[in-house]
Amino acid sequence: MAIEINKNLFRKIEHLVELQSDAAILSLLGNEHHADIAEVLDELNLDDATYIIKLLDSDLTAEILMDLDEDTRERVLKNLSAKEIAEEVSELDTDDAADIIGELSEERQEKVIFEIEDDEHKADIQELLTYDEDSAGGLMAKELVKVNENWTLPRCIKEMRAQAEEITRVHSIYVVNDDEQLIGRLSLKDLLIAPPKGNISKIYIPKVDSVNVNEDTEEVAKIMQKYDLEAIPVIDDNKVLLGRITIDDIVDVMKEEAEEDYLLAAGVSQDVEADDSILELTKARLPWLVLGLFGGLGAVFIMEGYEDIMADDRYRQLFFFTPLIAAMAGNVGVQSSAIIVQGLANDVVKGSLFHRLLKEVGLSLINGLILGLLVILFGFVTQMDINFSLTIAISMLSVIIVAALIGTFVPIVLDKRGIDPAIATGPFITTSNDIFGIFLFFYIAKIILGF
């Protein structure tokens, strides 16, 4: 839907920028959503994009800036003066404003903050910049509607209306005491239904979920998801209400996290996108390939120990099966670790480690026996020596069991030690299982075939 519109829009805009028809650009973009305009700007060249940003009103361009690809935003911001950036961030909620300023160099950060006119907005942004970006503080906005427990309902509604005008979305009204400590909440709906008389302290709900300002964002995401919250207040160690986190920010956190895990499982370090530069992509990919290289060279060393059997035509064909054994070890290991990593993230990995490993052995026995039978069938069809096909089948079965155990054991142990188990999937498991698989393969072959 939107994608088709944007291709047309892109062509029109490119043409109008060339003609410098400002009025036509303004009337054309005036009806578009900022997310759609951002998509068009992502495609335009930098000068054209900057031209449009400078042309449009800052209440619109501020939202557009937030919607741009990080790369495009970085380049556009370089083309804007500190004063121009300050005007943009003045239009944004404090969390978005802090995110944009946080992307600038420290020197520019100071200049931009200096240019922000509204002192309260400035102070809020400065506070937000002090928090770790992976903490609740780094995610929260200062914009919220709060009322004092001692206020009467009419005063509450009056104050609330004033506060709400500044705020895009009101989820809950937070109730604080005289020390600014969070003590409860009111819902807009309750207020709409309740007859407006009496005191806040009589009608507020004293039970309110909250997170500490230093809580990890992934933990915040888990809590909001579990309790199905659309917003959660953020407090400090003294329970003083500092800000609130809304579900749309959590959606972004979840998406980023899922993407990182996905790429990590494929052997790509975090934080790259298809459109990044070759250099950045190389940095994300090369280390894992070097790891794979060392693994492969390790396998070379193991096989060198068996070079003699190449002279014997009863055994030499074993070498044809090394890629198969290595691939099987790698695949099984990645499967096991991915299921465990996913399970750990969802808290569905229950029972003892021993129980879990036992389950993997059972699973591997079934898979290994079926695959082993297929190998023996293959041997029969290609008229292999029966001892030889048995050797392949039995070593494959053993390799599958060991690979599954390693794939299960490593992420669980990493998790217990507080290391992100997602690192264990992908090339790490593949490589270690490759070496181990080849070692086991020749060792078992040596015992069965007796060379």
Next chain:
Amino acid sequence: MAIEINKNLFRKIEHLVELQSDAAILSLLGNEHHADIAEVLDELNLDDATYIIKLLDSDLTAEILMDLDEDTRERVLKNLSAKEIAEEVSELDTDDAADIIGELSEERQEKVIFEIEDDEHKADIQELLTYDEDSAGGLMAKELVKVNENWTLPRCIKEMRAQAEEITRVHSIYVVNDDEQLIGRLSLKDLLIAPPKGNISKIYIPKVDSVNVNEDTEEVAKIMQKYDLEAIPVIDDNKVLLGRITIDDIVDVMKEEAEEDYLLAAGVSQDVEADDSILELTKARLPWLVLGLFGGLGAVFIMEGYEDIMADDRYRQLFFFTPLIAAMAGNVGVQSSAIIVQGLANDVVKGSLFHRLLKEVGLSLINGLILGLLVILFGFVTQMDINFSLTIAISMLSVIIVAALIGTFVPIVLDKRGIDPAIATGPFITTSNDIFGIFLFFYIAKIILGF
């Protein structure tokens, strides 16, 4: 936080169920959030869990049922009569009610629906059950607040209050015309701020995003994310307002999708969890391993063609490097395809296919040259023949380039043909690249070394 509480709670509850101290259980669980109680029930044995479900009030247990693991829920539902299930779903919003009933056998579905007392609720659920679960219709709830454009504001507020009492969360008030067609929206906040006089038609916002009831859920998720929506109305082909989808449902869709992609990349077919049965896990894993087996056997055939060179101690060591070449081809292929799959999902794969492939060649040249140099260094240290190490390095470079091209090309082509490109990562790419890599390796070695 919650996790610690739940371990204590679990022990206490288990003990109290044993003693059949109903009053103590009720007072203990009365203060807990339904999501926490569900976590405890997931850990209890089936009889204890059913005992508690039957003991608690249905307004609480209905929510608990929604929060249970799918497995636990399935087993608990088997222990409840059709009438008991009907009581539970009567307490739920229509979307959740339809989800629970949808999990039952068709025969039980009819019985449960028959037992639902509220006719409107019954009709709504029956309507929702007709939609595909991967469509907007399968995700939406019938609960929403709607007003007619011709109403006066006082009437609107009165009707709205009546409607809102039934609804957990009010995001927007939808405005319809006399034909029930969606024509705009009102925000609660606007209504709170606006003075209550005049007619709806004067103050509503005529611009409102909506999705068609047959729209794919992944597309709905993209739209809600892009436009930062907390709820979106669902309409039919005649623009008649049918229901609404809220962001919490989208969070679940996104999570499920990310998990499926992650597991698929690791060679595990969709829809399994660490706690599923061995049989289910085998079904999800074995097909990919069989694919790997065929790939490995394919490589055996290729190598058999080169069996003669095993007699020659100048060439036989080539066989030591096959796992390395295969692993490199596999790793590079998975990296390339994962980045493309991710990029396609985020619409950041721009420019022509040719441009994209060219970029991969550049990237592979850098990676391949560095890895090739490391191989030559390795050859130098282990006193390999220089022609031999050059052969390994050059074939590795070629294999890396080809693997990257395949890893890029396949998902883009699949995507253009409307097939989910995520299927292309993992074992599929690994296996085809394994075979292709080994083939290329010996072919290049033959040319360089001239055997």
